[in-house]
Amino acid sequence: MENFILDNLELFYFVILAIFVGIEVIGKVPSVLHTPLMSGANAIHGVVILGAIIVMLNCNDNDYLNLSLGFIAVLLGTLNVVGGFVVTDRMLEMFKKK
Amino acid sequence: MNTLLQIIYLFASITFIVGLKMLSHPLTARKGNLFAALGMTIAIFGTVLIHDLEISSLKYVLIFSALIIGTALGWISAKKVKMTQMPEMVSLFNGMGGACAALISLIEYHHYIGVNTAVISILAGLIIGSISFSGSMIAFFKLNGTIKKNYSLPLKNTVNNLFLIGILIFAVYIQINNLPEIYTYILFVISLIYGVLFVLPIGGADMPVVISLLNSFTGLAAATGGFLYDNKLMLTGGILVGSAGTLLTFVMCKAMNRSLSSVIFGSFGSSSSTVSGGSGKELGNMKEISASDAAVLMNYSKKVVIVPGYGLAVAQAQHIIHELELLLESKGVEVKYAIHPVAGRMPGHMNVLLAESNVDYGKLSEMEEINPDFVNTDVVLIVGANDVVNPAANNDPSSPIYGMPILEVEKAKHIIVNKRSMNAGYAGIENELFYDPKTSMLFGDAKKAVTELVAELKQM
Numbered sequence: 001m002e003n004f005i006l007d008n009l010e011l012f013y014f015v016i017l018a019i020f021v022g023i024e025v026i027g028k029v030p031s032v033l034h035t036p037l038m039s040g041a042n043a044i045h046g047v048v049i050l051g052a053i054i055v056m057l058n059c060n061d062n063d064y065l066n067l068s069l070g071f072i073a074v075l076l077g078t079l080n081v082v083g084g085f086v087v088t089d090r091m092l093e094m095f096k097k098k
Numbered sequence: 099m100n101t102l103l104q105i106i107y108l109f110a111s112i113t114f115i116v117g118l119k120m121l122s123h124p125l126t127a128r129k130g131n132l133f134a135a136l137g138m139t140i141a142i143f144g145t146v147l148i149h150d151l152e153i154s155s156l157k158y159v160l161i162f163s164a165l166i167i168g169t170a171l172g173w174i175s176a177k178k179v180k181m182t183q184m185p186e187m188v189s190l191f192n193g194m195g196g197a198c199a200a201l202i203s204l205i206e207y208h209h210y211i212g213v214n215t216a217v218i219s220i221l222a223g224l225i226i227g228s229i230s231f232s233g234s235m236i237a238f239f240k241l242n243g244t245i246k247k248n249y250s251l252p253l254k255n256t257v258n259n260l261f262l263i264g265i266l267i268f269a270v271y272i273q274i275n276n277l278p279e280i281y282t283y284i285l286f287v288i289s290l291i292y293g294v295l296f297v298l299p300i301g302g303a304d305m306p307v308v309i310s311l312l313n314s315f316t317g318l319a320a321a322t323g324g325f326l327y328d329n330k331l332m333l334t335g336g337i338l339v340g341s342a343g344t345l346l347t348f349v350m351c352k353a354m355n356r357s358l359s360s361v362i363f364g365s366f367g368s369s370s371s372t373v374s375g376g377s378g379k380e381l382g383n384m385k386e387i388s389a390s391d392a393a394v395l396m397n398y399s400k401k402v403v404i405v406p407g408y409g410l411a412v413a414q415a416q417h418i419i420h421e422l423e424l425l426l427e428s429k430g431v432e433v434k435y436a437i438h439p440v441a442g443r444m445p446g447h448m449n450v451l452l453a454e455s456n457v458d459y460g461k462l463s464e465m466e467e468i469n470p471d472f473v474n475t476d477v478v479l480i481v482g483a484n485d486v487v488n489p490a491a492n493n494d495p496s497s498p499i500y501g502m503p504i505l506e507v508e509k510a511k512h513i514i515v516n517k518r519s520m521n522a523g524y525a526g527i528e529n530e531l532f533y534d535p536k537t538s539m540l541f542g543d544a545k546k547a548v549t550e551l552v553a554e555l556k557q558m
Contacts, residue, residue, distance in 0.1 A: 004215065011325070011333075018334055021115060022341030029122035031353060031464070032437075034346065034445035038310050039188045040121045040131050041343055044114050045316045046195050047138065047335035048227075051202045051323035053145045056161050059205070061154050066205045071164050073201035078168025080195035081142070085135040086176035087187055088121075092128040094181070094453035 036091045043084025049077025106144040107331040113137025114335050118342060141331055181454045182411050185444045186241035189234045189309045192316055196230030199223050199319035204286060206326065208279040216326055221269045223322035224282060225289045230315040232293030237305050237312065240297070249298050255363050261292050296362075303408070304361045306444040307350050311358075314343025353439040354502065384520075387538035389547065392479075392514050393554035399476035399512075401432045403468065405505055409482015409518065411442045411451055413544035419481060420455040422548055425555050434461055436468040436478075436505050438486040465505055472509040480507065480515045482544045488529045498527060513537040516547045 005012070029037055052073035059066050113133050120130025146161055172191070179187045203224035210216040239245040265288055272281050300308055321336030323329065351358050387395075396402050404419060423433045435452060442448035449462060463471070472478065480487055483505075490497035491504045507513055513536055520532075531537055540547055 008215070014330075014333065015321075015337055018337040019341040022118075022338040023345050025115060025119040025338075026122045026342045026345060029346075029349075030124065031349075031439040032446045032449040032462075033122060033124060033127060034350060034353075035184065035188075035306075035447050035450060036127060036131075037118075037121050038306075038313060038343070038346055038444070039184070040127075040134065041118065041317070041339045041346070042188055042192050042195070042313050043131075044118070044134055044138070044335050045313070045320045045339040046191075046198075047114075047141070047332050048195055048199045048202070048316070048320035048323055049142060050145050050329060050332050051320070051327060052198050053142070053161060054327055054329070055202050055205050056157060057146075057149060057151055057153060059157070061156060067157075067160065069201050069205050071160050073198045073205070074161055074164035075168045076194040076201070077198040078165050079172040080191050080198065081138055082169045082172030083176045083187070083191040083194070084172075085131060085138070086173055087179065087184065087191070088131045089128065089135075090176065091181075091184060091450050092131060094450050095124060095127065095459065 032095075036088055039084060039088040039091060043081060043088055046077055046081030046084055049074060049081055052077045100148050100150070103144050103148040104330075106140055106148075107329070110137035110141040110331050111334040114331075114338055118338060180414075181416075181451055182414055183242065184450065185306060185309065185447065186238045189237045189241060189305075189312070192309065192313050193231045193234030193238065195316040196227045196234060196312070196319060199227030199316065199323060200231060200286060200289075201227075202323055203227065204279075204282055207282045210326075211276050211278075214273070217273050219322040219325040221273060221282070221285070223319050223326070224286060225265060225269060226315050226322065227319040228286055228289035229293040229296065230312045230319060232290040233297040233312050233315075234293075234309070236294055236297040237309050241305055245298075254295070254299050258292070258295050261288075261295060265289055265292060300361065304356070306440075306447075307347060307354075307356070307358070307361045309444075310343060310347040310350055314340045314347060317341075317343055350440070350445050353445055382533040384533050385538055387514060387540050389540065389550035390554045392538070392540050393551050393558065395512060395514070396426060396431065396477050396479070396551075397429060397555060397558050399431055401434075401475050402426055402477045402479060403434050403436050403472065403475045403507075403510070405436045405438075405441075405478060405480040405483050405487060405507060406448055406452070407438070407441050407481065407483020407486060409484075409516070410544045411447065411482070413482065413546075415481065415545040415548050416451040416457075417455040418545055418548045418552060420452070420457050422552050422555070423457065423461070425552060429555070429558075434463050434468065434471075436465070436507075437462050438465055438483070438505055439503075441483065441486060465503060469506045472506055475510040477512045477514060478507045478510040480513065481548065482516065482518075484517070484529055485527070487531055488527065489531055490527065490529070507531070508534060508536070511536065514540055516540045516542065516544055518543060 056070040059070055117130040117134025120126035203220045207220050297308055317336045317339030321333055324333030324336055426433050437448050439445055485499055487505050487507045489508050491499045491502040494500055508531055
């Protein structure tokens with residue numbers, strides 16, 4: 001346990017700071033922007049796609065089960081990223097034309 | 099570790115933080131979204147192309163075809179979706195992210211059996227990702243109307259909690275005993291079931307809160323991937339969304355005067371039974387008004403305030419209401435919209451809908467701004483809203499919505515309420531406003547009723 005904490009100490013600092021950054025950056029959001037903000041955040045967690053790509057890169061060429069699962073993972077991750085950003089842009093486009 | 103890739107990740111992290119910051123301000127929001135998208139794009143291509151691995155062309159073909167198919171599908175569905183269906187679309191995309199995280203864990207587990215820290219993040223990612231996926235899919239089907247009922251098991255809270263505890267114990271058991279990967283598939287399936295049980299009993303009107311919560315779950319799932327690969331960008335993105343999403347969930351709850359636990363564990367939002375107003379007093383008579391009488395009333399007013407609600411969003415009446423507004427203005431009537439923070443199907447959704455139909459941004463008034471104005475308003479036209487204008491929230495301590503901030507429309511000279519029927523709002527409580535002597539009811543579907551009003555006004 002002690003080792004676990006010491007080994008990952010930097011990571012823990014990183015996580016805690018990131019939590020506060022997350023809270024601070026959206027701290028004063030007006031309620032009009034709740035939906036677009038949720039949608040934008042939704043697109044950002046699509047960053048999970050990087051994990052799917054890393055999985056694919058490290059997968060054995062003859063491991064067909066995991067290659068197919070990885071393929072699906074990259075596909076779903078891309079849907080999350082692209083769909084998320086495009087939908088958010090469409091919502092925000094509405095606000096622009098006054 | 100490749101320096102160029104790390105610099106790319108660093109840059110992308112900055113775009114995420116700055117992008118979120120810009121997203122929370124109306125003037126910069128659109129640029130913020132595009133900025134984060136730019137960072138994401140560079141990071142994706144960097145990850146695919148910059149590494150020291152020997153990659154077969156088969157794998158490149160697979161990766162790029164997944165990227166291309168995903169982009170095409172995501173782009174088309176995001177472009178085609180109607181503005182009123184935005185909430186379920188967000189839920190669907192969120193589910194995809196959750197499924198992606200769960201799949202990564204399924205594939206990676208057997209590479210790391212026995213490596214404690216890695217297995218913990220893998221199993222955590224698996225559980226959170228699966229719950230987020232199946233929960234989001236249920237939310238999606240509820241919002242688009244495929245699932246209409248709120249299925250509620252007896253003792254559902256107890257069952258759900260035991261289920262969750264069971265999942266956690268099973269995960270620890272897998273980790274301690276270094277069980278083979280087939281067990282992670284079992285964990286995957288039971289986590290999916292939990293996600294279904296978690297969201298199924300929650301009422302449709304509470305879905306935005308649930309989606310926001312699941313959104314932050316997916317963020318956490320992405321962060322567990324960051325732990326596993328020591329990938330700082332996944333960590334930054336995941337944790338940012340995790341914490342910002344959690345805060346947003348609480349802000350939404352507050353705007354509805356609901357606590358998160360009452361959304362999840364259910365009080366009035368999930369029950370279909372009608373809760374009595376509590377006061378038990380006689381509500382009196384209600385009077386109906388015809389479209390032509392309502393049109394006359396508005397035609398001779400100085401100031402009209404429109405209160406759009408959930409019913410307007412469902413009936414897609416946002417374009418016709420704008421036409422009504424223009425028509426009244428051409429007759430010299432001052433028209434404003436009063437927007438309750440939770441009007442529509444999600445907080446802020448009403449603003450998006452009205453913006454879509456070209457309503458001037460300056461005509462939308464927020465609650466605090468418009469409430470003192472109602473005294474000087476001749477006619478308030480309420481279209482498909484109920485609980486957000488229920489005076490019981492201000493004056494009946496026994497009411498379940500007591501304390502919720504509302505639009506104080508009862509101060510206006512006349513109130514016209516358009517509703518489909520006399521059914522209670524989603525809170526299932528009577529609204530004494532409808533029995534107020536100043537109130538007249540205009541029954542019918544929002545789109546049809548407003549279209550009739552427009553037709554009548556045109557003849558005057």
